Amino acid sequence: MAARADLGLLALGFEGSANKIGVGVVRLDGAILSNPRRTFITPAGQGFLPRETATHHQQHVVELAAAALREAGVTMAQIGLICYTKGPGMGAPLRAAAVAARTLAALWRKPLIPVNHCVAHIEMGRLATGKARPVVLYVSGGNTQVIAYLNQRYHIFGETIDIAVGNMLDRFARLLNLSNDPSPGYNIEQLAKSAPRAAAAGGGGGGGEHGRLVELPYGVFGMDVSFSGILSHIQAIAPALLASGGATAAELCYALQETVFAMLVEVTERALAHCGGDSVLLVGGVGCNERLQQMMRDMCADRGAVLGAMDERYCVDNGAMIAWTGMVDYARSGRAPEWAELYCTQRFRTDEVHVHWRDD
Template structure:
């Protein structure tokens, strides 16, 4: 079985072909780049996706050495995400599946991050930290659903990094630039609000304080302190969740999982709890079509459920803990 996966939740329009053994046969992407100091404008990003969609789809099929006649299934990211961007992906998926008479499977984007991460790392029953521009959640699987053991109370860790970076005039996404600047710091820590409530975290106060500090302190030291404080909050919440759940595996997925310092902190937390640490490979940490294709395969093989072409949907708000997972 070959599945074409289409991803379009935010700045990335991606297509990939994956087989039923989890082999990624192709991975093509086009990324919308916002002007420096600006965030993702949904209308502009969706326009980018419209213009890029044909070329990305063609490239994905070419890399896989396949045509649509070889594709057995089409999966698409149905949410959560930016409405205009989601709708572009849904329209492309509907068009391709309808014209070529292929089953169409809607996929929860967050679930895609987890399932591809598990496939690529070999984690079987992990506590998961999902960290990206759209998510900051600590999750464990129980009775056919991913259950939330902690999450952000306001902005996500990805939003913290991006909003701080944009305030400094950086181009989005800003995480890589902040990580580089943090590595250039002498280790001078600047006090920032540390807010952990149970297993939940709050970053909005830290954002305000960091922006204010940037006007009087070295940028490298502010970036260092921003990372150290926010990542320590996440590591504390994860370690508490590991202790509570007794999980012997911990996996980090999502775009922010590419940050080496965050991974280092989490590894130390896992060592203290005698848990194995898994991190999604950097190449697939960000949004991509492979996560959608693989999750669609898992779903369809187990349930044989597909949506009728006219009923294909896209929803900006689709919480992961509302999704039934039949294949685990």
């Protein structure tokens, strides 16, 4: 891919689709020069609402942009391109980040590129792991999709038919009154590691004894998955189990992880078999989970494939993934949309995007 002379080789990206606001600076050769972010953390037992989340983003976006430039050792004059998340996501937070990006682009007369949040996760994953043509499992608070690339499109093989896996984990964490710092899913993961059965199953932690595995519904429907029934079931049985000693909070977290991750591995394995692929890429915030990574790695090993996984720096929403995706888009097309096209949308599917920067 030839770099355009007017690109300046540097892109500044703004991400704010959910409870994280991030700004990143990326170079056209793939070097990530900076990637600071801030997370809106609510009290234990509470979720985050759009209006309050947008206010958080507005309060931090200016300092983050300055920090991103400072850490990268560059000035706005050296930035060749500004990118922002067009969608999908929560309306008010999306607009908070987009307004900041649009303002800077207007003040500094820079091209402004809208980016699909889901595609940005994939492109960042490909960059960070070096997996060129993987089957992708995208798991986050707002999305759950099994994806494969063909003919300049990311095709969705399967997805959730109700709520995303990350949203389900967050809502279960509220039932247990777990902290939202650094995230509900992370704290579920740590509790699950402490369950006795987790050590025997390879999940880490515990004393090696076989504990009680709470049986939960298994919601796989062809290539699609469903999490609302599992959530309703565990919400219904958890209070009595915890009160009677029938299960500990750690055992409930372990059982929930094992069940939903097995579902995700199953549909990903079928996509991998169908595509004849040699690699799987985990992206999205839930993709940081070490137990999910281990289960997926075991499946890949059985099929002669390899897993591409990342830590929270690049798996969780961040500005660098927006900068990188906008950069490869613009470097190939050379076109910045008209101002009337530079809006946000809460619904923007992965398979709507023409991935014109890929020729493989």
